[in-house]
Amino acid sequence: MRFITFDPFRALGIPDVTYIKPELIFAKKDVIKEADWVLFPEYWQVNLLHYVWKKNIFPSINTYHLGHDKVEMTRALQAFAPQHLPYTLIAPSNTDVEIIMEQFDFPFVAKEVRNSMGKGVHLISNSKDLKDYMGRNEILYLQEYLPIDRDIRLVLVGKKVVFAYWRIGQQGSFKNNVAQGGSIDFSPVPREVIELVEDVASNLGIDYAGFDVAMVGEHPYFFEFNVMFGNQAIVQAQVPLVKYILDYVNEKNSPHPPKPLAPAPSPRAS
Structure with missing residues (x-):
């Protein structure tokens, strides 16, 4: 398949991919229209790619629209799973x-x-x-405010959570983000949280995101999901994210998708 990307770093390792600078989208229109998939466009590009040029884009149009800001994603979560939102x-x-x-x-x-x-x-x-x-x-x-000292990051590609880990905040901080000094813990995460994220993502049409979920006792609460999420833990754990992306777009592209060469390992769960 022929791929176009506007983000060379997130498409790194994907075969047959051509990088185009975002500002050249109109100058390279013919090349883009010949591609099978457009990977990781910028937000301002997705409407013309999807609605005008009828291109397959990854992540999905739903992912971009609902993940555009906290207002959009919160209203979607309030409509579908209000019991899991602070x-x-x-x-x-x-x-x-x-x-x-x-x-x-x-x-x-x-x-x-x-x-x-x-x-x-x-x-x-x-x-x-x-x-x-x-x-x-x-x-x-x-x-x-939720009384927690950690939360869970769950990385979803396609229809499955392919990686999940805990983020633990520094002492005295209420932020658990790794970018804010939080630490990474690869201890098992609850299976019900994985299933919840997969169910929400499937129903909302989200196919690529990092979901942040807090546990208060046994009850999960969504904070948000990010389309362009950080990759420090992914690199550290050597998660084959490119393989998961390719498996998914190949499946979407074929009416009779081939079985993957090797089963993808499930995220660790208690």
């Missing part, structure tokens, strides 16, 4: 502070709607923190 308020910045305080006790969490790797996430401990956050953001994204 209590969340999305509101304009001119919302009355008293309305917010009727719904939250200190501390709670405030996030920027388009940020990742733990950036733009704030612990709101008092009214001054809240007013400062409201003054910097046009859209308020407020969420109850």
Whole structure:
């Protein structure tokens, strides 16, 4: 198959792939239209690739649209699995502070709607923190604080979680992101969390993402999912991500997909 990519790093190792600089999308239109798949386009490209040029894109259009920011993904999760989402308020910045305080006790969490790797996430401990956050953001994204010191990152490719691990926050920090100093723990993760992520992803049409899930007791809560997630743990664990991507697009491309040469190992689960 012929592949086009706009992200050479995420497509590294995929055979028969041609890299095109994103700004050359119109100049290279004929080459793109001849390709079987377009891999990892930028968000501004996906509508014209999918709706106008009718290209197969990976990740899927659903993945891009629902994963575009925290508002889109949260509303999707609220609609499909509200019992697995921390209590969340999305509101304009001119919302009355008293309305917010009727719904939250200190501390709670405030996030920027388009940020990742733990950036733009704030612990709101008092009214001054809240007013400062409201003054910097046009859209308020407020969420109850969960009493945890770790969460789970689950990497999904196609229809399956292919890798899962714990992220443990530094002492005194409420962020577990590896980019924010969190550590990686490859201990088994609960099987029910893997099944939950696969069910949600299947129903929402998401086929490539890093899902972040917190456990409060035995109950899982989604924080978010990221399309362009970090790969430090993937590299450390030598997860064959390219193989999983190729298996999936080959399966999508064929009415009678061949069996994979070797079974993909399941993520460790308790």
